[in-house]
Amino acid sequence: MTNVTVAIEARGLGKRYGHRWALRDCTLTIPAGHVAGLVGPNGAGKTTLISLATGMLAPTTGTVEVLGGRPSSGPGQLARVGYVAQDTPTYAGLSVADHLRLGAHLNPGWDAGLARRRIEQLGLDPKQKAGKLSGGERAQLALTLALAKRPELLILDEPIASLDPRARREFLQVLMGATAEQEFSVVISSHQVADLERVSDYLVVLIASRVQLAGEMDDLLASHHLLTGPRRDTASLPASLQVITESHTGRQSTFLVRSSGPIIDPGWAVDPVSLEDLVLAYLGHASAGSPNIRVLEARP
Amino acid sequence: MIEFHLDSKSGVAPYLQLIQQVRQALRLGLLRAGDKLPTVKDVAGLLAINPNTVLKAYRELEYEGLAAAKPGVGTFVTKTVSDASIAAHQRLSLELAAWIRRAQQAGLDFESIEALFQRAVRSAAREEAV
Numbered sequence: 001m002t003n004v005t006v007a008i009e010a011r012g013l014g015k016r017y018g019h020r021w022a023l024r025d026c027t028l029t030i031p032a033g034h035v036a037g038l039v040g041p042n043g044a045g046k047t048t049l050i051s052l053a054t055g056m057l058a059p060t061t062g063t064v065e066v067l068g069g070r071p072s073s074g075p076g077q078l079a080r081v082g083y084v085a086q087d088t089p090t091y092a093g094l095s096v097a098d099h100l101r102l103g104a105h106l107n108p109g110w111d112a113g114l115a116r117r118r119i120e121q122l123g124l125d126p127k128q129k130a131g132k133l134s135g136g137e138r139a140q141l142a143l144t145l146a147l148a149k150r151p152e153l154l155i156l157d158e159p160i161a162s163l164d165p166r167a168r169r170e171f172l173q174v175l176m177g178a179t180a181e182q183e184f185s186v187v188i189s190s191h192q193v194a195d196l197e198r199v200s201d202y203l204v205v206l207i208a209s210r211v212q213l214a215g216e217m218d219d220l221l222a223s224h225h226l227l228t229g230p231r232r233d234t235a236s237l238p239a240s241l242q243v244i245t246e247s248h249t250g251r252q253s254t255f256l257v258r259s260s261g262p263i264i265d266p267g268w269a270v271d272p273v274s275l276e277d278l279v280l281a282y283l284g285h286a287s288a289g290s291p292n293i294r295v296l297e298a299r300p
Numbered sequence: 301m302i303e304f305h306l307d308s309k310s311g312v313a314p315y316l317q318l319i320q321q322v323r324q325a326l327r328l329g330l331l332r333a334g335d336k337l338p339t340v341k342d343v344a345g346l347l348a349i350n351p352n353t354v355l356k357a358y359r360e361l362e363y364e365g366l367a368a369a370k371p372g373v374g375t376f377v378t379k380t381v382s383d384a385s386i387a388a389h390q391r392l393s394l395e396l397a398a399w400i401r402r403a404q405q406a407g408l409d410f411e412s413i414e415a416l417f418q419r420a421v422r423s424a425a426r427e428e429a430v
Binding site for chain 2: 034035169172173174175176177179180181198199200201221272274
């Protein structure tokens with residue numbers, strides 16, 4: 001295994017269909033060794049970014065590197081990346097065993113023992129056609145194929161969006177157990193922050209092609225605070241505080257701020273911010289100030 | 301062996317919840333020196349949480365001198381909380397139950413009782429810290 005420090009690196013990356021940009025001027029670095037959550041509203045460009053990173057699409061502008069190599073630059077690169085596409089597709093007419101045979105033929109580093117063990121643990125019948133499996137079972141089959149490939153990086157595009165709560169949990173249990181065991185990097189996208197709250201230790205918030213927020217989850221949560229206190233002007237806040245959102249009533253002001261140091265002003269009640277509130281604040285922030293929001297509005 | 305659980309509504313970070321559960325199991329005598337903690341893979345797989353969260357909790361327990369990692373074998377509890385304090389638990393918990401009954405008789409609801417108790421614990425902790 002090569003010693004890489006970056007899972008995905010995009011520079012000025014863009015993809016245009018006719019007149020419409022699905023992803024525009026995207027620059028971001030996702031470090032290796034993390035479970036990185038890629039979060040953003042529908043239409044933010046998550047799937048386009050992932051399709052470019054897996055080599056399913058070619059960029060219109062810019063570059064993207066995955067584990068230091070160009071996507072789909074050859075069989076060697078393809079073998080290093082496991083990919084589970086949106087809604088975890090499988091071949092409805094093929095049996096579970098057929099899927100494993102297909103995986104063994106198509107992947108040089110295929111781990112047949114691991115695939116068989118996982119199918120047994122899941123309690124799937126190898127003779128069962130994939131079309132007859134439940135949504136949760138299909139998702140687990142798709143995940144098994146990606147894991148048995150023994151990838152260095154596993155990319156999952158909204159893998160649990162269409163699953164019921166129990167199947168979601170089971171999918172994430174298997175994914176986290178395998179992450180601990182096989183020690184690969186993971187990039188997982190979702191439009192639901194809550195899905196990723198416990199599984200990710202790195203977060204990228206993508207809004208209208210732009211990275212609004214990126215960093216280690218603990219750092220992001222520790223550097224954002226909710227301040228509540230008697231009404232005051234935004235201008236009266238110290239310059240060390242970056243205001244993300246604010247709201248005021250007749251007597252009270254509430255600010256969500258980013259601050260590198262502790263906030264010691266006794267005039268404020270300082271509370272921690274949940275991940276969901278944090279992401280929503282940046283969504284609001286982007287729609288209030290960013291010129292990129294036109295990209296979102298241009299969508300049908 | 302201890303089995304971890306997470307309360308998603310508590311607002312307490314998952315790694316802190318794991319630490320608190322080990323500390324509590326030690327205090328109640330459910331864990332003693334030499335006991336093995338569940339593997340990182342098992343905890344991550346059971347709770348569907350990031351393996352690094354579990355590692356972080358275990359490292360903190362090592363730092364506090366409550367556990368030690370044996371490479372390739374697992375993480376083990378290194379400290380037993382003194383039996384004298386465990387023996388006192390039953391008496392204290394009876395006294396507390398009696399106190400809660402008195403608080404109810406005085407007209408307090410459970411939320412007020414909890415608030416009162418938490419305030420007393422916090423102010424005692426502050427006095428000790430000074």
